[in-house]
Amino acid sequence: MKLYDTPLAPNPRRVRWFMAEKGINDVEVVTLNLIKGEHKTPDYLAKAGLANVPALELDDGSTITESVAICRYLESRYPEPNLFGRTPEETALIEMWMRRAEMLVATPFMMCVRHTHPALAALETQDPAIAEYNKQAGIRALKVLDRRLSESEWLATERLTIADIVAFVGIDFGRLIKLSPPEELTHVGRWAQAMRERPAAKAGMPAPQPA
Ligand SMILES: N[C@@H](CCC(=O)N[C@@H](CS)C(=O)NCC(=O)O)C(=O)O
Structure with a gap:
């Protein structure tokens, strides 16, 4: 299998994180440079069907995006380890928190970065009003996560799941524009620190540059 990837982007990072949690290391990683438009070549579009990463090419030649x-x-x-749920109840709760994390928090954070970071002007016609709207929406929704995390160590169930990965990777992308959860959201802060400390947090991420 081949994973089409790019190092700083959040959606491919979800997959790298997920593979690291599971110890999957037999997937070839192919790095594309989005700024150079390597995800828009006819060859890639024929495989993936759209100009987005990640994409997973299977050994039979088919591709999942x-x-x-x-x-x-x-x-x-x-x-193993299970990250999507074992019982019907658990699977539904994980799906519920994963969708909340994606729609209410990760997407607004990603949109805010996309409409703000100068390097991403290569991919987006940036609009400060869209950035601000998404920033406010994402920060507001973090309160929902904070309430949940005041009663539960992890977002969906008693162990880390795909919901935590989707939420954290979206929030962490905010670092590119110094957007981070407000300090008063102490439960989000505790959980985010636990996420940062997982070995999987570093999967495929560029080494930090000296200041
Ligand atoms: N819903 C998709 C989103 C994929 C996506 O938006 N990927 C971004 C990188 S994080 C991308 O490829 N952007 C290319 C572009 O905007 O031209 C997923 O979860 O994989």
């Missing part, structure tokens, strides 16, 4: 769909596929192939 959408980070969460790729993770679901990998979960079936590499079931």
Whole structure:
């Protein structure tokens, strides 16, 4: 299998993180430079069907896109540790928190960065009003996560799941524009520190540059 990837982007990072949690190391990683448009070549578009990473090319030549769909596929192939749920109840709760994390927090954070960071002007017609709207929406929704994390160590269940990965990777992308959760959200702060300390947090991330 081949994973089409790019180091700083959040959606491919979900998959790298997921693979690291499971100890999957037999997937070839192909790095594309989005700023140079390497995800827009006819060859890549023929494989992926759209100009987005990540994409997972299977050994039979077919391709799966959408980070969460790729993770679901990998979960079936590499079931342990379980990150999508074991029982009907748990699976539904994980899906619920994963979708809340994605729609309410990760997408607004990603949109804010996309419409703010100068390097991303290569990919987006940036609009400060869209950046601000998404920033406010993402920060507001963090309160929902904070309430949940005041009663639970992890977002969906008593162990880390795909919901935590989706939420944290989206929030952490905010670092590119110094957007981070407000300090008064102490439960989010505690959980984010636990996420940062996981070995998987470093999977495929560039080494920090000296200040
Ligand atoms: N819903 C998709 C989103 C994929 C996506 O938006 N990927 C971004 C990188 S994080 C991308 O490829 N952007 C290319 C572009 O905007 O031209 C997923 O979860 O995989």
